[in-house]
Amino acid sequence: MSLLSLATTLVLTCGAVAPVAAHDRCLDEACHLVALVDVDAAGASGGAVAATRMGTWGVDTAGMDTSVSPGDDFFGYVSGTWAADTEIPADKSMYGSFLALRDLSESRVRGLVEGYVEQGAAATGDAAKVAALYRGFLDEAAIEAQGAKPLAPHLDAIRAAADRDVLADLMGAASGSVGATLFRLGVSDDQRDPDRYTLYMSQSGLGLGDRQMYLDEKFAPQRERYVAYIGQLLELAGWDDPKGNAQRVFDFEKSVAEAHWTRAESRDRSRTYNPVERAEFATTAPGFDWERFFTAAGVGQAERAVVRQDSAIPKLAALFAKANLDTLKAWQAFHVTDQAAPLLSKAFVDAHFDFRSKFLSGQPEQKERWKRGVAHAEEAMGEAIGRDYVQLYFPPDAKAKMDALVANVKAAMGARLDTLAWMGEDTKTEARAKLAGFGLKIGHPDTWRDYAALEVREGDVLGNALRSAAFEWDYDRARIGQPVDKAEWGMTPQTVNAYYSSVKNEIVFPAAILQPPFFDPDADPAVNYGGIGGVIGHEIIHGFDDQGRKSDGAGLLRDWWTADDAAKFEAEAAKLGAQYEAYAFPQLPGMHINGKVAMGENIGDLGGLTIALEAYRRSLDGRDAPEIDGFTGEQRFFMGWAQVWRTLWRDDALRQQLVNGTHSPGHIRAFAPLRNIDAWYDAFDVSEGDKLYIAPEDRVRIW
Template sequence: MKTTLLPLAAALALAIAPTLNAQDAHCLDAACSLQALLPENVDMSATASASADATVAPKLGTWGIDTAGMDRSIKPGADFFGYVNGNWAKTTQIPADRSSYGGFAVLRDLSEARVHKLVESYPADPSKGDDASKVGALYRGFMDEATIEKLGAKPLKPSLDAIRAVKNKTQMAEVMGRSMGGYGRSFIGLSIGDDARDPEHYALYMSQSGLGLGDRELYLDPKFAPQRERYQKYVEQMLQLGGWDKPAEHAAAIVALETKIANVHWTRAQSRDRDKTYNPVQVAELDAKAPGFAWGPFLKAAGVDKAARAVVRQDTALPKLAQIFNEADLDTMKAWEAFQVIDQASPVLSKNFADANFEFRSKFMSGQPQQRERWKRAVAFADGAMGEAIGRDYVQQYFPAESKAKMDSLVANIKEAMRARLGQLMWMSDATRAEALTKLNSFGLKIGYPEKWRDYSGLKVVAGDVYGNAERSSQFEWAYDVSRLGQVTDKLEWGMTPQTVNAYYSSVKNEIVFPAAILQPPFFDPDADPAVNYGAIGGVIGHEITHGFDDQGRKSDGKGVLRDWWTKDDATKFEAQADKLGAQYESYDFAALPGVHINGKASMGENIGDLGGITLGLEAYHRSLGGKPAPVIDGFTGDQRVFLGWGQVWRTLMRDDALRQQLVGDPHSPGQIRAFAPLRNVDAWYDAFGIKKGDALYIAPEDRVRIW
């Protein structure tokens, strides 16, 4: 299934590479994908020492904390984010070519600069057949604006002609099926991933799809009327650019159609429930269970007709989507499909298409004033198509062996902290505890880069054919996925490239993964004070480990099998604490967005991960001291430095529109909330900074959430 988890994927409008399964893999940050180079362009002098070489990692202060960026006039108990990051926030501006800025942005800019340097060094002759030449051709083809402008809308013609030729609903279903490996879309999304009940094999998944705005709430909530109105104008604009007839009339009909689809979609909270979203069905029964959709032609066109079984995520939505398909006007559906193609392809087309896409998707929806420079978009394009090919060179130049060794030690210490906490939990029964310890012992670990690299020899790259290269890349990835249907899962495969600034936990593989690019300041600095590292990367490690035991990750056992291994009483106690945590997050107000709040249930897993992350990071730091007292540095105790390390990681500035988008469609709470929200439930934070009743962030001990 094509996803919109990633701003890059949305910007390129292509699922050029297989994205992580949003339900079975939990990422640290919102940018969660195989290729996660975001549109970031950071002035690192705002955060760290300026460097003439943009490929050199930043340094933060002398021991890992940018003390100049703190605002010590703010009481930690009044505003911990401001205390840790106040001066940085006051003196920093969000660059014009992005919608947000923060700690992640520094490293994403660094990774982007490094990848840029690599792709600039590659030849651009794909006829040679080697990976470097293909990557070079992808990059330089995107940079060739003159050729792209000369082509204008011509690259769209074959795709739009195929849609125009559709004469009935069966042919429409076939077009939707073919879109799985190229431009276009369907009301039903398809993906191939590890089977949650049989993690040793791949399975076909079906999910609700069809919304150009992404989330159902943008169609149904009255406060998003401006977004809907602007979206309709955008649909009309793109149809007009693509030469589709009656653009205004069709745009209105398309928005009305998508609103019907939104009405039957599950909510984000419902769609992350791993029990309710595992609904196996025999493919032969689809016509009876969801009549009105041409299932056979659809699946055959997608290349997955050999699958005898599929796992349906939103099972009650499926028959309703089939009914909408059956009842929809054919001309409206053809226009809808044409818009999907044009919208997705626009970033690789001439300036009028690319600018229109930017003006709506980035500027209006996320508040980003300026489009990214061409070379940045070209880097993202090449990286999206052949990320692991670039990754091989990236790790050779930018990932020292000692970083991997130190991470191995840190992870081992965090796991021991989790083991200790599991042994101390008063609310957990011995039966559940034994299963939890078994799962912890089974955790896999991947650091830096994969042992086995992707083979791109089957990907055809043609010099100067940007549109075709993008389409062939998408087809290449889909064919790769389809070939694995029913096969044994590849345990060595990674869901992110080494140059990705992120981390994740996979429920079905029961493993935590840390790409090379995140193992740098502010997350990890081998020269920094250990307490800071335990609060920063230690908190990240703890966050990912905790995902194995959060409200959804806990539903899989040590082998990655989706099954209930909790006693009923333990599950009830856990859920009560989780609900309490969700209520805390939903209570936060955003002055610029009255009435818009964090969705406590949709963000539950990430919020539990943050609470577990800092708790485990602190415990592991204490254990690392070996009974010796922690040193005091610049007047800060060891515990204070752990919490400073955590708060500094979540430096975040966001434009109002970007904040709205995150609150509506992302499972992660905003960074400025993550900096302090979990700490309010950690007793040691109160002791470290002398936070007392009457302070704004104070929570009474009996009301603090106690999970791990």
């Protein structure tokens, strides 16, 4: 985890599986994809440009390859020429529709931030703080002069630790600072009491992300390079015996990995809600000073924690108790340095980039300094920037048009529930109640975060990041046991993504995603329904996917399904998982999609596209859709969906996505759900003998 993401407390970091994030079902966790938007690379103040329409009516027909049969390769048919003509930018490990819009958002935010800087002494309040954050990050000479000095207080505290109890303090303090921990804490809505916040605990402690990276033989090269990286950072930090300690740190983390649950196990909401009274930790997970840990984390007021991987926590406590003290200290020192590295001098920045981005993800070049500076400012004060962003880039009529689209897709979901042959009436009654209770947020929050208590000091880059992390953690931990803020957002308006929250039972669409190719109010409606309509459907279906279905309309985690209906659902879900696991990646022998890990997203795509198609048909109100450039309405609908998922990957990035991601790769998402939708076969005359053909009786029909 780098400090560029430290302030976000409910994310996958240091090998943790997040507690219950405010946005636990995102459209795309890595902000993947995208393409033909003309982004102003300079991005100077006032220089950001608008997203442009794809083609003349919403689809980039020039990017198609019509020599490809849609039944053999639908991604190639819709985006083959684009893929052949597009080069992944040197500062990216993958590229596509999401990333192009993210570039646009980044350029716009740069204009805002540099505008604050240009105000100089006239800037006040949030603008002055954002300007100081950005200005300090861009002052490379001052950062270089500091070298490793900003790390000194943290490393000195680790060196001075006389016993494991002091390390328990440091692990607790890491919740709002830098450092390694085996037990990741987070605060979110209580799944069994959705109107109150509670404390969650998850397994943690891994620098390579997932346990598979430590235990699967095919990742031996990544492990070897990781050990070298640990040694490199320890040497830069001035730690004794960096090479020897690097191997010992890795060996410790490997034992941690063996204790961890798999990623598939960790997303099973039937298993991951395990309340433990604070006083019980000493007996259920002995070998660790839990009271010191909770006190150092500032959550001593919490009477309990909801443990996600309950059988892993005692094993991790036992590992801590028997580990060599010097190894634990080196482990702490490495993670402190690794997390701080992007904000330190060039030697640290380069080492971090060479391993984390270049080696693991195949990214050839570091991002320009201004891009990293924008991320630094956004991480600390994202909503302050977002408040100005929406004034410039979110027209009021966009919300009204989205309201209508959402209402139509939601109505289509209701109609699907009425006609589902496999679901009994008792379960349907509960499902209808859940759908009726869906909340909706579009564009931006109505109330913005107050950053008055956040201290920003001129030129103190690492210190500012740490104070921001502490500010966020203080905000979260103070809410334990308090009423949930139902109006709060889990993403900033300038984020290109969308999400569903199971505990709030709501779908959320930030302003930045409401642009082409997802949404263009002046484009062909069929394309909009295939694009943003499919996204809306995807988020709605998350409320009914293999994990979202475990909460009711009030966000309460409870089983409202009959046993017979649940069994039918699970049988269809297993068929869908098998379909995705069968996709091969020739450039990565032995790598496959994990059907159980990606299950929710794959169900979201299939069900979401199914109800979006129904919504499109309803929007025609009995009229025939016109042909445009020889394409029927339903052809344009499916093309709109596939265009959204334009994606190019570097091999190493694709490997990381398959290991650590919960989403199937975008180029798979462009066609995989369509293979189960009868209308796609009819629209493109796909028949037996075509490579993507699935016999009707083998098609998955969930929603």
